[in-house]
Amino acid sequence: MPGLLRGMARTAVIAGTATAVSNRVSKRQGERWSEQEQQQAVQAQSAPAAAAPAPAQGAASSTIDQLKELGELKAQGILTEEEFAAQKAKILGG
Numbered sequence: 001m002p003g004l005l006r007g008m009a010r011t012a013v014i015a016g017t018a019t020a021v022s023n024r025v026s027k028r029q030g031e032r033w034s035e036q037e038q039q040q041a042v043q044a045q046s047a048p049a050a051a052a053p054a055p056a057q058g059a060a061s062s063t064i065d066q067l068k069e070l071g072e073l074k075a076q077g078i079l080t081e082e083e084f085a086a087q088k089a090k091i092l093g094g
Helices: 002-051 059-075 081-092
Strands: none
């Protein structure tokens, strides 16, 4: 009997540990998804503002300012590489 109880206790400990780890992983994954959704919402709100042309102060300086702003958004992780390339093409007229 002591062997049987020891085996049952070991199984209970392993199952409890597995459950705790699984719960922590699920919680972290849920938090990451929540953060990604928030970032996408911010991108959706920021993208139209980034695509809007700056006030006309001269074509060259306006284009440079837009490209700088676009580069900053990409560096901050707000824009993906694809979004950056698409907006850059729009600004450069190509």
